[in-house]
Amino acid sequence: MGYRENPRPGGRSARVQAAVHQSVRDMLSTMDRADVTIPLIAQRANVTPSTIYRRWGDLQELLADVAASRLQPDGAPPKIGSARDDLEAWVEQYADEMASGVGREMIRDVLSAADATNAERCSGYTQHQLCVLIARAKEYGEAFPTLVELMDHVISPIMYRVLFDQAPGTDYVRELIARAMPRDTSRT
Amino acid sequence: MGYRENPRPGGRSARVQAAVHQSVRDMLSTMDRADVTIPLIAQRANVTPSTIYRRWGDLQELLADVAASRLQPDGAPPKIGSARDDLEAWVEQYADEMASGVGREMIRDVLSAADATNAERCSGYTQHQLCVLIARAKEYGEAFPTLVELMDHVISPIMYRVLFDQAPGTDYVRELIARAMPRDTSRT
Structure with missing residues (x-):
């Protein structure tokens, strides 16, 4: 899909990417x-504008790439107790982050690009975190929703509210999770 | 919320709005x-650029306003049979429209604006159509999901897939509706 990430670590391409991303982050935090x-970003990153145009195409694609990289999680969801406890804590944090001013701006940048690659990348990060929780539930022997159920009935309603409606609250997030749980464990 | 629509019909403000919207639509279809x-739009609409800046603020807000207006439904969902039949037909059409190239572009324009007013307006249109179907179900004595259930578990997953993932297919839409139906009528 023409997606040009994961350059060889330490190579010139990786250094250019790191310098350009850092310049964009610095500029967005102060300007x-x-x-x-793109000319200002290039100047700050000490590369030529044509390097940026060649690699990212236009400003919107570069902003989408930077935003998607910032949305990449730092690590696995914290272990708190049961897989359901971990899920609740992780989804609450996800909803808070996405609904924050910075979160909304990053999602907007990702979705503003004509190329859907970075949007798919963000969804991929979310799915990866949920898969970690599903694996924990299996290990602990807990009944747990499937990945599709979690994406459709927990993540999607949260993202819809973030984008089109009001910020989702904690009670709302917990209700979505309770509803997504397999029938026999959903009414505790 | 600073939203400046619904000017007096036939008044100068309404005529300016109509001319500017039409210019934007014409230009987007050919350029x-x-x-x-904004200067090109103003020239074509025969207004001054400052009229546009004063009313819409910037190009992104104007594009969001035009896109939201285009997403406004032409009329109530068609009557086909039961309220559930009407719901299925309407949601399938909604999913197709949103997943089309033009649909995605309009949603992108709506969401790219810093002001969330037009995003809320689009969600309002969707909710209005669903309320019409809910009223029909009540009239026909059919068990039917609530508005929140339809928004969270039918519309949200469709919109998430349109924005972050693959286009939702007809089978997928029908499964979402079947799952959202009240328990006693969902397994037909």
């Missing part, structure tokens, strides 16, 4: 986003 | 969107 341009 | 600018 109005409407004033951020 | 690359990156080449659409």
Whole structure:
């Protein structure tokens, strides 16, 4: 799909990517986003503008790439207790992050790009975290929703509210999870 | 929320809005969107650029306003048979429209704006259509999901897939509806 990430670590391509991403993050934290341009990013990252155009195509694709990279989780969901406890804690944190000003801006950047690659990448990060929790549930012998159930009936309603409606609250997140649980364990 | 729609019909404000919207639609259908600018839109609509800046703020807000207006439904969902039949037909059409190239572009325009007003407006249109179907179900004496259930467990998963994943197919849409139906009627 023309996606050019994962350059050889330590190589020139990886160094360029790191410098450009860092410049974008620095500029977005200090400047109005409407004033951020590829020539300014290039100057700050000490590369030529044509290097950026060649690699990312346009500003929107670069912003989407930076935003998707920032949405990549730092590690596995914390272990708290049962897999369901871990799920509740992780989804609550996910909902808070996405509904925050910074979170909304990153999602907007990801979705504004014409190329859907970075949007799919973000969904992939979320699915990966959920798979870790599903594996824990299996290990602990807990009944647990499938990945599709979690994506459709927990993650999707949260993201819809973040994008089109009001921020999802903690009670709402817990109700979604309770509803997604397999029937025999959902009414505790 | 600073939302400036519904000007007095036939008044100067309504005429300006209609002319500007029409110009944007014409330009988007013939030009690359990156080449659409406020001065060009103003020229075509025969208004001054400052009229557009004063009313919409910036290009992104104007594009979001035009896209939200285009997403406004033409009429109530068609009557086919039972309320559930009507729901299936309407949601299938909704999923097709949103997943189409034009649909995705309109959603992207709506979500790219910093102001969430147009995103809420789109969600409002969807909720209004679902309320019509809920009222029909009540009239016909059919068991039917609530508005929140339909938004969370039918519309949200479709929109998530449109934005972050693959286009939702007809079978997928029907399964979501079957799952959202009240327990006693869901397994027919």
